[in-house]
Amino acid sequence: MRRWFVILVPYLWLLVFFLIPFFIVFKISLSDIATAIPPYTPTFSITDIGGFFSQLDFENYTFIFQDSLYIGAYFSALKIAFFSTILTLLIAYPIAYGMARAPREWQPTLVMLVILPFWTSFLIRVYAWIGILKKEGLLNLFLMNLGLISEPLTIMNTNTAVYIGIVYSYLPFMILPLYASLEKINPALLEAAADLGSPPWKSFWQVTFPLSIPGVLAGCFLVFIPATGEFVIPDLLGGSETLMIGKTLWNEFFNNRDWPVSSAVAVVLLLVLVVPIVLFQRNQEKQREAGR
C-alpha cells in the first residue's frame, strides 16, 4: 500500500502538471481561431460530443509546415542552441577542469561561486546585460576609454547578444556536470598514463577527456534543450533578425492571439525536443551501468 503511494505521487504530479496541460494544448492546436472568449472553437460540450470531435483537424499543423517563417524559426532556434552549446562547452571545460584540479578545500567554495548567480533572478541578470551591451553601455565605454575602438560596437539587438546571453545564462548547467565527472577521475590514472610514456597533453586526450564524456553529454543536453525553446533572451537582447521559435510562439500567442497555431507550434517544439531528451536519458542510463 505504502509502496503504491510512493510510486503514485510522482505519476500524479506528472499527470496533473504535465499530461493534462499537454492534452489541453494539443486540443487547442486542433481547433480553429475564433473571435470569442476563449479565442478558439470548438469548446468542449457534453451534449454534443460527436460534433465536438468532428470540428477538430490538423489544419494548423499543415499551416506551420507550409509557412517558411515557422520552419525557419525552428531551424534558427536549433542553430542558435547548437552553437551556444558548443561555445558554452568550450568556456565551461577549462573552468570545470580548473575546479576539479583545485585543492580539495577550495572546491566547495568554487562550486558555490558557480551557483551564486542563481541567487539573482534570471530576468534581472538578462536585463543587466542590456546595460552592458547597449551602445552607451559599460562594454563600449570600457573599450573606448581604453582606446581599442573609436566607434561604439553594435552588439545589442543582434544575434551576438543572444549568444552572449545564452552562454552566460546556461554556463553553470554546463560547468556542474563537467566538474562532477572530472572530479571523479582517479588522479592515479594520469600518473599511470605518464608512467607509461604519455606526456600531459596526450594524457588529457587519452584519459581525461574520454572519462569526462558523460559530463560533456549531460552538460550539452542541459544547455541545448532549454536553449532551443528560449524566449526571454532573444526577446530582450535579440533584434528583428533574431528568429527563435520561442519568440515566434510568444508573438503568435500574445500579439496575434492565435491560440490554435501557437499551440501547434508548441506541440511541434516538444516533439523536436523529444529526440535529444531520449538521447539524454539513454546517456544517463549508460553512465549508471558503467558506474557500477
Add this chain to the structure above:
Amino acid sequence: MSGATVQSATPAQPKSPLRTAAPQSGFAPWKDPSKAPIVRFENVVKRFGDFVAVKDCTLDIYEREFFALLGPSGCGKTTLLRMLAGFEKPTSGRILVAGQDITELAPYERPVNMMFQSYALFPHMTVEQNIGFGLRQDGMPKDQIATRVDEVMALLELGRFGKRKPHQLSGGQQQRVALARAIAKKPRIVLLDEPLGALDKRLRQTAQFELMGIQERTGTTFIIVTHDQEEAMTVSSRIAVMDHGEFVQIATPGDIYEAPNSRYVANFIGDVNLFEGKVVSISGGFAEIDWGPGLARFKSVAPEGCTGDQQVWLALRPEKIHIDLDKPTDTSNTIPGKVVDVGYLGSISHYHVELANGQRVKALRTNSSRTVDRPISWEDKVWLQWPAETGIVLTR
C-alpha cells in the same frame, strides 16, 4: 645515518651453522664490487613542508634483483618509489638508473614502469587496450603491439579477458592486468606499490609466487613497496627495512631474520623475545650478559665492537628456544618458568612462559610425533634452553 653505513654494519656471522638456515642462492650481485648498480639513490632527501619523508637515503639496487622496501605506513617507502617513478622530485640528492642521472626527467621519459596500489587501470579501455597503452605511446606499429599484448596476456594467463573492461574483472584478474601493463614495455625496472594489498590472504600467497615467476622469466629488476613482512620475505632477494624515512637495515631475507641489526628490525620481522641486560665479560667471542640480580647469566655470541658494561638486548626467536618439562643436562642459557598460555595450531604449538621476574617468553615447538607421554599444559613448570649461538646480541 645513511644506508651505506648500515649495510657494512650488518654483522657477518659465518661461523654458526644456524645462520645459514635460510636458503642461499648464488645470486648476490651486491657482494660483487665489479657489478654496477642499475638503480642508485644518492643522498636522497624529500621534505613535504616541515615533514621529512625521506632522510638522506643512499641505496644501490642491482640488475635482476627483486628488491623490497619494507616498513610501516608513513616510513617513506612509497615516497622513495614515487621519486624513482618521477612523480615526486627529491628535495636534494640524485637518482641514477644504469649510471644516468634521471633526477630531472619527467615520469614519461623514464625507463621504469609502475604497478599502482589501486591498479589505476583505464576504465574506458579494454584489457588489451590497457596493456597496449604504453606501447602505443612509443608509436610501435599496430601488429607488433598486438603480438606483444598477446604475449604478455599469455604470460599472465589473461587470454580470455582481452575484450573485457576492467570493471568486468575480479580483483585478482585486475591485479594481473595491472602487472601485465607494467611489464608490457619491457622496462628495465618494474616498480610495484603494495601490488597485492587489495587481495585476500589466500590469493595473495599464490600471487606472490606468480610475481616471483614473472620476475624470473622476464629477467627484469623488480622493486616492491610493502608493509607486509611475510610478503617481503617471500618474494625478495634483498629487503631494505625503513623507519621514519631512514634505512634501518638492508640485507637478504635470511640475514634480516637471523641477524637483525636492531630491536626495531627484530621486532618488525617475525616474533622475537627481547631480554634487556648488560655485558659483563667477553671471552672467546662469547659475551656474558647479566639481565637482572639473582638471575643466571646468559651466554651469547658477542657482536663486533661490543664492549664490557654495555647495555644490550638479547633477541631470541621463539622457535630457537627448547621447551621441556625436565631440566636439560646442558645448563648454559637455561631458565625455569611457568606456562601461562598454550596455543595449539596443529603443526606447531605456541607457549607463553612466565619467568621468575614476571617477564613472558614465547617459545615454539613442532608437534613432530602424534602422541606424547605428557603434553606441556597450562601451569606446568618448564625449562627453557637455547644454545649460545642462537641468541642475537643487539646494541640498539
